[in-house]
Amino acid sequence: MDKTSSWISHIEAFVDSSCAPKQQAASVDAIAALVKKDLLTLEALVREMELYLTTSDHSIRARGMLLLAEILNCLISKPLDSATVSSLVEFFTSKLADWQVLHGALIGCLALLRRKKNVGMVKSSEARALAESYLTNVQVQSLAVHDRKLCFEVLQCLLEAYPEAVEMLGDDLVYGICEAIDEEKDPRCLMLTFHLVEILARVFPDSSGAVASFAGDLFDILSRYFPIYFTHPRSDDFDITREDLSRALMHAFCSTPFFEPFAIPLLLEKLSSSLPLAKLDSLKYLNNCIQHYGTDRMIKHAGAIWSNLKDAIFNHSPHKTLSSTSEAAGNTESEENQIAKEALICLQTAILHLDSLEKDPILSLIVEDEDIEMKFGLVSNEGACTGISIESWRQLSAVGNILSVSSKASMSGCTRVFQKFFPRLMNILEVSASSSSYGCNTKNRTSSLNFGALYLCIQLLASCRELTLTSQDFSPQVTTVQDTWWSMLQHFSGPLVHALGSALVAVGSSELVSNNTGHEHAIYEVKGLQVLAMFPGCYLPISEDVYEYILVILVSMVTERFEDTFLWKLSVKALIEIGSFIEKHHDSYRGISFNRIVVERIVSLFQHDDSTMPLALKLDAISEIGTIGVDYMSRVIRLLEEAILSKFLAVCVEGCLEAAEILVPLLECYSNRVLAWCYTSGNFDEVAMRFALCIWDQMESITIFDKDVKLKDLLDRVMMTMKLLVWGCVEESQSLIVRKAYSVLLSTTFLSEESLSFSPSKLEGLQLTPDLVNLSWRDEWIVSLFASVVMALLPQTPLPDVKLLSNMLTTFLLKGHLPAAQALASMVNKWHVNIDKSEVSSAYTLDEAIEMILERSLLSIQSSSNLGKSDLLNNGERMLSCLCLLNKNSSFQNNAVVGLAWIGKGLLMRGHEKVKEIAMLLLKYLLSNPYKELHSDVSGSGDGLDVHTSLATSAADAFHVILSDSEVCLNKKFHATIRPLYKQRFFSSMMPVLLSSIKQSRLLSMRVALCRAFAHVISDAPLAAVVAEAKKIVPSLMDSFAMLSEDVLNKDLIYSLLLVLSGILMDDNGKEAIIENINTVISHLIRLIFYPHMMLVRETAIQCLVAMSGLPHARIYPMRPQVLRAVSKALDDQKRAVRQEAVRCRQAWVSMA
Amino acid sequence: MVTGLINANPIVYERKERRVRSAPTDIDEYAEEPIDQLEIFDHIRDIKDPEHPYSLEELKVVTEDSVEVNDRHSYVRVTFTPTVEHCSMATVIGLCLRVKLLRSLPSRYKVDVRIAPGTHATEAAVNKQLNDKERVAAALENPNLLEMVNECLAPTFA
Structure with a gap:
């Protein structure tokens, strides 16, 4: 009893119209949940609700119905017994007559009709009764939008789920639907109505059925919507676009062939409308209708369809000039082009679908068309391309497209088109069908080929080639029977090839090159040759020697016409296409002649230096040839490697400088093109490893380097190539390369002279040699190459004898060998933390290595300052004192600082703690006070100060090294370990220290150095991090401007600082910080307006001032006279860009004001 | 005051394409780029006509050739052509030109604004008015006139 009262209160809440909608929804859910859990039967519920369902108060009755319907809606997947379902259906069916409660009744019907078989479905007879009641009682048109939508949904449900039940209703049903969907305007309902027509047609497919008899009326209702005009904004709540509606209507149009007598005339009429959208839609609809209505019905429209399509194609073909279409094809597809494209698609469908007993009606129409005939005559007489007007170009492309579509459709179609047009084209091109000899009048050809005819001819050739590619099975009668397109083509192809070839040769030599005409011709001549050479095996219309002639002509273009880049590229591209085609079809027979004529020729061109062709083009050609396939590429690789190694020998042993100039582009080509191709095609590993080992062999065999080999850019290039070779290899190959390199390294003079164990005394001996003077060139090359191998390794690749390596690299680092420092940094960065215990190097951990490096770096500084070495590591003061006792030869210290910077970078990127130690060390260099020591130490001469300044400067620059991204190593490409946000972390840990030191520093030189470090840190750190700290940074930023603007050398730094400032100015937080320091900021910016050394600084300073004019008026108004005075002077700046900015700023x- | 537009139907010409100065790749930081014809023309081409929403360039009131400049002698002369002979807006256009150049050029420059000979009914009077410092200064004291000038100049600072 208790329960009963609780759910009754829910009913009352729902029926009471004063309740909030949310509460009502909650009560529906509550009751539905009860029924679902079987705590309440539907029967009991209905009985309880009896009063609400039968009362004479309309509003209460409607609410009651709605409640019952909503509950049923929630119970769609709950099994119900058939008695309940049928009594409910009966009830709702009867209630359809009660218009006051119609809303609820519709929802209830829908909920019942949607039930699936396994949970108790509505019976067929009941469904029919429901449909009858619906048809007699519901006036769809007079209902509101939501109810209409429900009505359509009910109909859709009936048609989809109970087709056999409603079919018996026949005409009544179709008539009712017609009445319901007439004059519908809401897009959501329209989607449903279009769909309704589609299913209706499926229910009554019979020619004597109801749809057939009502087809006229139905189509009359539908046709009013065509073409869909829908301008509703996209961002509305029902999410229906014009395309959706149009597609739905199209399906409705195509749903039954009974629409044919009405639809086709309408579509053809709209095709001639002036609205582009209507045209486009009619073409799409027509295309679909042709496919759906069937040949029998459509055949009688063939003539009309063709003439309409013809108009569309001729009037809307693209009229851009050749060059612009070939370059910028497809980036913006205008409506015009779309229409032409749709029309051509439609034509193709028509040709394919409309063939009956009288063969190919459309094709005969095309072939016999007078317009085509006339236009063909007109455009095929166009001489030069640049001479033809836009209009005739449009005609030309239209004719070309129509012919190509019709010949592409079928073999027989192709033959008909060929019979009609091909001989005439040949005639215009002055090519005679002499199959035996090439005795046509090509020898004394004076004028170039007729452009129009050339264009059409190439279109035809291309389309019949496509035809042969698409037809899978080879039909032998095409090649045997006389008068097919193939035999015609075969007759003409020999002479045609010769005509094209000689015309192409003539292009280069004649004066045509000066204007673009020659090029326009050449495009099609080359394309023609290419197409003729690319017929699949059995269809090849040309004989073997003609085929070879094509290749010879194209190759001669490549080898001789290199001054004309356009022609050259065109020919190379054509050759590559031909080659790829051969490769794709595994045509070994033609592959042989391709190899013989093309590949051999280009290879020999490359091998002989005597030709006048520029090296860059040769490399282009040869690397392009390589892209055809693996075999070709391996040949190219061999060739390039040989060339590289021989030139390498020439450079290193004989000191031949010219060879170096060739070697650099060779290496570039190898690493950029060949390796990139190998990487994508998957055989990178094998190629790269072999070549890397080759280089190392070479290095091993050359024992004496020529003295003069000081070619920095060559060494850089070789190093880069080596890095790229190693970079892409898998772990095993990498470790092979490393071993090889290591063994070569051991053979170097500096290592072989001494024992391999590094005793401290020996180390010292090494260290005392101040620079690389005593290192032979060979050794330097080997060390650099070894360093580049190390830089590009994967983190997991094991290194041999890590201890020795890091010792050695440290030594070189101290000698100022930058690659060694970078290699060491890479090693530290990728150091395996959980290294395998079985490894020889396992005893040597990262921490130990770092200790060693740091110790030796400090040692170098100390030993060079002749101080005894005592406990080094926790002795900041001692270190400082030794730093301050300045050595005359400071290069050690500078080297050590640069090396530390790189190692710090490596550590920072992997997030290692020791980076702090390094940063503090660098900071101490910055803070060391030279004056104090100078006073006490009389021997310190004047240059001591310089030395100190340079040391402090390099310490400041070390921060730049640590924070900036490097192209050379320690980046993503070379497998560095990179912790996210490592820059931010360094920035936030360093900033407080730097800021406080700047504040405390008294000495000018120290302050300059600190500011420099500060500037590096904030300009290299991510802007977002800097802006967040704006309040603290801005005062020091201004200090840095003052300090750094003294020296010309700092101009780039000043510029990057200004960029930071402008970043701060763009941010809301930053603006506040600027306002607090407004006086200093403005006065510094004004000073920078006249910065004499860099235009960008002046320009950016003025831009910053423009941005500042938007700050709160009260704060900046006092500065106005000052700014205006300065900017007026800037109007007379010597650079234009600055003046323009000054005008804006002023x-x-x-x-x- | 005349009601209605003085030239209701002006001929609108096409804007010339902005000549992009070829950005020198290796900039000599200290080389001087003197003020030239195009730079002056760039300053004034976008000034809006006082009665139409077109720029002076589109109405061919000023062209690049109508600018004479001599940077060494700090001298500029702009000759403009009113669209109709009796155009009472000629003085306003001239004033706009003068104000714009005053604001955009270094103070060492002497600016001379003139009507092209034979293109205006009261040519001499307008020329005299435009090149009289006192009268220009007085005109700019007039808030209505100043507002009008500023409105015409607004597009040039975009």
Whole structure:
């Protein structure tokens, strides 16, 4: 009893119209949940609700119905017994007559009709009764939008789920639907109505059925919507676009062939409308209708369809000139082009579908068309391309497209088109069908080929080639029977090839090159040759020697016409296409002649230096040839490697400088093109490893380097190539390369002279040699190459004898060998933390290595300052003192600082703690006070100060090294370990220290160095991090401007600082910080307006001032006279860009008042 | 005051394409780029006509050739052509030109604004008015006139 009262209160809440909608929804859910859990039967519920369902108060009755319907809606997947379902259906069916409760009744019907078989479905007879009641009682048109939508949904449900039940209703049903969907305007309902027509047609497919008899009326209702005009904004709540509606209507149009007598005339009429959208839609609809209505019905429209399509194609073909279409094809597809494209698609469908007993009606129409005939005559007489008007170009492309579509459709179609047009084209091109000899009048050809005819001819050739590619099975009668397109083509192809070839040869030599005409011709001549050479095996219309002639002509273009880049590229591209085609079809027979004529020729061209062709083009050609396939590429690789190694020998042993100039582009080509191709095609590993080992063999065999080999850029290039070779290899190959390199390294003079164990005394001996003077060139090359191998390794690749390596690299680092420092940094960065215990190097951990490196770096500084070495590691003061006792030869210290910077970078990127130690060390260099020591130490001469300054400067620059991204190593490409946000972390840990030191520093030189470090840190750190700290940074930023603007050398730094400032100015937080320091900021910016050394600084300073004019008026107004005075002077700046900015700035500050 | 537009139907010409100065790749930081014809023309081409929403360039009131400049002698002369002979807006256009150049050029420059000979009914009077410092200064004291000038100049600072 208790329960009963609780759910009754829910009913009352729902029926009471004063309740909130949310509460009502909650009560529906509550009751539905009860029924679902079987705590309440539907029967009991209905009985309880009896009063609400039968009362004479309309509003209460409607609410009651709605409640019952909503509950049923929630119970769609709950099994119900058939008695309940049928009594409910009966009830709702009867209630359809009660218009006051119609809303609820519709929802209830829908909920019942949607039930699936396994949970108790509505019976067929009941469904029919429901449909009858619906048809007699519901006036769809007079209902509101939501109810209409429900009505359509009910109909859709009936048609989809109970087709056999409603079919018996026949005409009544179709008539009812017609009445319901007439004059519908809401897009959501329209989607449903279009769909309704589609299923209706499926229910009554019979020619004597109801749809057939009502087809006229139905189509009359539908046709009013065509073409869909829908301008509703996209961002509305029902999410229906014009395309959706159009597609739905199209399906409705195509749903039954009974629409044919009405639809086709309408579509053809709309095709001639002036609205582009209508045209486009009619073409799409027509295309679909042709496919759906069937040949029998459509055949009688063939003539009309063709003439309409013809008009569309001729009037809307693209009229851009050749060159622009070939370059910028497809980036913006205008409506015009779309229409032409749709029309051509439609034509193709028509040709394919409309063939009956009288063969190919459309094709005969095309072939016999007078317009085509006339236009063909007109355009095929166009001489030069540039001479033809836009209009005739449009005609030309239209004719070309129509012919190509019709010949592409079928073999027989192709033959008909060929019979009609091909001989005439040949005639215009002055090619005679002499199959035996090439005795046509090509020898004394004076004028170039007729352009129009050339264009059409190539279109035809291309389309019949496509035809042969698409037809899978080879039909032998095409090649045997006389008068097919193939035999015609075969007759003409020999002479045609010769005509094209000689015309192509003539292009280069004649004066045509000067204007573009020659090029336009050449495009099609080359394309023609290419197409003729690319017929699949059995269809090849040309004989073997003609085929070879094509290749010879194209190759001669490549080898001789290199001054004309356009022609050259065109020919190379054509050759590559031909080659790829051969490769794709595994045509070994033609592959042989391709190899013989093309590949051999280009290879020999490359091998002989005597030709006048520039090296860059040769490399282009040969690397392009390589892209055809693996076999070709391996040949190219061999060739390039040989060339590289021989040139390498020439450079290193004989000191031949010219060879170096060739070697650099060779290496570039190898690493950029060949390796990139190998990487994508998957055989990178094998190629790269072999070549890397080859280089190392070479290095091993050359024992004496020529003295003069000081070619920095060559060494850089070789190093880069080596890095790229190693970079892409898998772990095993990498470790092979490393071993090889290591063994070569051991053979170097500096290592072989001494024992391999590094005793401290020996180390010292090494260290005392101040620079690389005593290192032979061979050794330097080997060390650099070894360093580049190390830089590019994967983290997991094991290194042999890590201890020795890091010792050695440290030594070189101290000698100022930059690659060694970078290699060491890479090693540290990728150091395996959980290294395998079985490894020889396992005893040597990262921490130990770092200790060693740091110790030796400090040692170098100390030993060079002749101090005894005592406990080094926790002795900041001692270190400082030794730093301050300045050595005359400071290069050690500088080297050590640069090396530390790189190692710090490596550590920072992997997030290692020791980076702090390094940073503090660098900071101490910055803070060391030279004066104090100078006073005490009389022997310190004047240059001591310089030395100190340079040391402090390099310590400051070390921060730049640590924070900036490097192209050379320690980046993503070379497998560095990179912790996210490592820059931010360094920035936030360093900033407080730097800021406080700047504040405390008294000495000018120290302050300059600190500011420099500060500037590096904030300009290299991510802007977002800097802006967040704006309040603390801005005062020091201004200090840095003052300090750094003294020296010309700092101009780039000043510029990057200004960029930071402008970043701060763009941010809301930053603006506040600027306002607090407004006086200093403005006075510094004004000073920078006249910065003499860099235009960008002046320009950016003025831009910053423009941005500042937007700050709160009260704060900046006092500065106005000052700014205006400065900017007026900037109007007379010597650079134009600065003057323009000054004009804007002045206006901004003047108009502020 | 005349009601209605003085030239209701002006001929609108096409804007010339902005000549992009070829950005020198290796900039000599200290080389001087003197103020030239195009730079002056760039300053004034976008000034809006006082009665139409077109720029002076589109109405061919000023062209690049109508600018004479001599940077060494700090001298500029702009000759403009009113669209109709009796155009009472000629003085306003001239004033706009003068104000714009005053604001955009270094103070060492002497600016001379003139009507092209034979293109205006009261040519001499307008020329005199435009090149009289006192009268220009007085005109700019007039808030209505100043507002009008500023409105015409607004597009040039975009």
